[in-house]
Amino acid sequence: MSGQIIPNLSVDCVVFGFDSKDLNVLLVERTLTDKQNHSIIFSDYTLTGNHVQEGENPDDAAIRILNDLTGLHDIYLEQFHTFGRTDRLLKGKDQLWIHSLGLNIADHVITIGYYSLIDCTSVEITNHLSRNVKWFPVNDLPELAFDHVEILLKALERLQLKLKQEPIGFELLSEKFTLTQVQRLYEAILDTTFDPRNFRKKISMMKYVIPLDEKQTAVRHKPAQLYIFSRDVYERTRKEHYGFII
Amino acid sequence: MSGQIIPNLSVDCVVFGFDSKDLNVLLVERTLTDKQNHSIIFSDYTLTGNHVQEGENPDDAAIRILNDLTGLHDIYLEQFHTFGRTDRLLKGKDQLWIHSLGLNIADHVITIGYYSLIDCTSVEITNHLSRNVKWFPVNDLPELAFDHVEILLKALERLQLKLKQEPIGFELLSEKFTLTQVQRLYEAILDTTFDPRNFRKKISMMKYVIPLDEKQTAVRHKPAQLYIFSRDVYERTRKEHYGFII
């Protein structure tokens, strides 16, 4: 099952989550300690990634990583870009880190970037191989290793684009959600604000966002109506768009 | 300059061109002949691709391939997807072909897909390493090697998407062009038709499509006005679009 790794090929997953307010991303702490005196040489964060194994499809490598991390199956996953610059692992800290691992890693590693969308209310992120895994708002990131800032920004850009084309945002919400949650989600991802009346008008045109006979409970204000997303209805009612943009 | 190749990493370029009627793609003939009796074992087509070299950025590998093929510099180039399924080179013909080359190629080759847009009136495609290189309409393709059908379709899909977001179509036209040419181009790429009045209304909103004091010559009908595209004006007048699609 756990075969040899391919030394020059990895995948990195930009795992997005939404907490009713911010768009967040899962990051893994990377701390290099001095083996003699156990002092910390540096500490920063990486995306969740790993090498592809011999005989493994890259998509499956990404699925494997996500499953290791979250225990979830059927996570929304999309390849968005491949990063292969020859200098992408050559910064000082990164070289120290790679050498400290003593692994079979090539000088020139190509990494295939995926982003995934998860409903973070459904997962308790378990620390992974005794490394610290945490959510960070995309607007308030810690220092990142390698070229992971570039990867993350590209993932975000592609997520924004995709969100304008397909109703993928619901992957980030619980099965039942309120329209205000949807609005906050779109606002967080697209980094803008919408008028609630106009936003709801748009949602009401989406036949695949279906109201339930159910309301929020345990809130100290007017409880909102709950909705579900039906991919089925979406597939049957989606329209083609031939327009082009000025 | 020409170093060792990386055995498990290649790039493939889907080179699009437009001939005033069809969207075309450049393909390279692949003919396997029997070394004994020189009979043809099979003949089909591949995309233009090659292995990445040690120490070479994948983007530069794609640029190198395009330059070898066309002699052009500054070709519009965009990475669109990476194809890494373990079975992508395992079909019978493909295995015969790979073994006949006797090269250092891994069983599992990951290829990074790029598409490029060229003005085919400005290039005479030179046959490449004595292999036959030809334009084919994307609607009438010959048999393709490896997973190149999948790669080509994905490239086309991404080209369509990009065309709806940015004015990249002009890369496929000569410096000076007519509005009818632009319309035919959009129609060919998006596989639809537009009403000329409505289409021109949209174009007239694009301040970066600039009329010249010049008309078509040597045509046996009313000569059309010529236009140029200004990337400069585009960059200065582009708008942000926050809408999302039903």
Next chain:
DNA sequence: GTACTTATTGTATATAATACAATTTATGTC
């Protein structure tokens, strides 16, 4: 019952998309 908090709703206006056909201007021919 009163304060508080968020959910929910409608209308007028501006902008963009669509549907649809007659006229213009060059070339080539007689």
Next chain:
DNA sequence: GACATAAATTGTATTATATACAATAAGTAC
């Protein structure tokens, strides 16, 4: 020079979508 030919060019009415804007409703907490 008149005429046929072929593509280029243009306008208006209608519909659909996007935007701007604020008052009321329905729960909980006290």
